[in-house]
Amino acid sequence: MLIVEHQPIFAESLAQVLAQKGISALGAAANGSNGIAHSGRLRPKVVLVTSVMPDTDGLVVNAPSKRLDPAIMVVMLTDSTADQVLRAAIDAGCSGFLTNELDQ
Numbered sequence: 001m002l003i004v005e006h007q008p009i010f011a012e013s014l015a016q017v018l019a020q021k022g023i024s025a026l027g028a029a030a031n032g033s034n035g036i037a038h039s040g041r042l043r044p045k046v047v048l049v050t051s052v053m054p055d056t057d058g059l060v061v062n063a064p065s066k067r068l069d070p071a072i073m074v075v076m077l078t079d080s081t082a083d084q085v086l087r088a089a090i091d092a093g094c095s096g097f098l099t100n101e102l103d104q
Contacts, residue, residue: 002042003028004035004049004061005077014048032056039065044072048098051078051085059092066093 001018003025005011015025026042029035031053039047039061047065049058062074073095078085081099089097 001025001046001048002035002038002044004032004038004047004053004058006030006050006053032058032060035061036064039072040068043069047072047074048077049074051076051080051089059088059094062092062094 001023003011003014005014005028008028008030011028011030015028018025026044027038029038032049032055035047035049047061049061051058058076058078065072065074074093076089076094076097078089078097078099080086086097
């Protein structure tokens, strides 16, 4: 799995939680451009990408990753449950999405 997240503490915490479940992160990228580059180099089966980053939104990572490997699953991590945000992720070809709402 590749984690594309601009907040290093969150990315590290996420990797630790996944490791406890037996899922290893191949790497992490702090922005969309690096996420695309890492997808090409690491060839992960899953890319977990945050929806909003300083340089781009997470949807930008989806198409280049899918071109590298159509079987790759891109999962959007978002703090929004707005229908248009979730629909945009699915329309962009994301395999799914996870919300990281803190109030639940």
